[in-house]
Amino acid sequence: MDEMPERMAAKPSWLITQLAVHTRRLVFDAFADSGTRGYHYRILAVLREFGAVSQAELGRRSRMDRSDVVAAVNDLVEQGYVDRAPDPDHGRRNKVSITRSGVRQLRRMDAVVDRVQDELLQSLSGEERKVLTGLLGRVLADHEAE
Numbered sequence: 001m002d003e004m005p006e007r008m009a010a011k012p013s014w015l016i017t018q019l020a021v022h023t024r025r026l027v028f029d030a031f032a033d034s035g036t037r038g039y040h041y042r043i044l045a046v047l048r049e050f051g052a053v054s055q056a057e058l059g060r061r062s063r064m065d066r067s068d069v070v071a072a073v074n075d076l077v078e079q080g081y082v083d084r085a086p087d088p089d090h091g092r093r094n095k096v097s098i099t100r101s102g103v104r105q106l107r108r109m110d111a112v113v114d115r116v117q118d119e120l121l122q123s124l125s126g127e128e129r130k131v132l133t134g135l136l137g138r139v140l141a142d143h144e145a146e
Contacts, residue, residue, distance in 0.1 A: 034108070039062075040105075048102075053095065055094055080099060083099055
């Protein structure tokens with residue numbers, strides 16, 4: 001890494017921002033190489049963990065804009081990874097669910113994400129990775145509660 005002023009290198013916010021840019025590029029490239037997209041991963045992960053949900057709920061749980069959810073769900077429906085059907089409890093809403101093909105695709109995408117994690121965190125031990133993940137999760141949770 002090129003030298004940077006100590007006052008910047010000593011700021012967690014600066015380091016997190018720089019790492020986020022690098023991480024986004026790694027993930028984007030890895031998904032592109034495998035013919036997938038990060039939005040698809042987010043949606044499949046939500047559906048696998050929480051079951052069938054509305055598109056609005058998908059947006060909230062995956063932290064995606066509504067229009068991005070619609071476009072990504074359209075892609076996933078075309079690929080056979082999710083089903084979209086009218087919500088019987090709410091006439092104007094659709095529910096989205098993951099298909100068996102979607103579960104298999106999510107497993108393949110998990111492998112891509114795992115490889116990125118290993119590349120990104122190669123200089124950390126397994127225990128250090130757990131500590132880092134816990135600390136980042138705690139900081140994020142504090143700010144999401146606001």
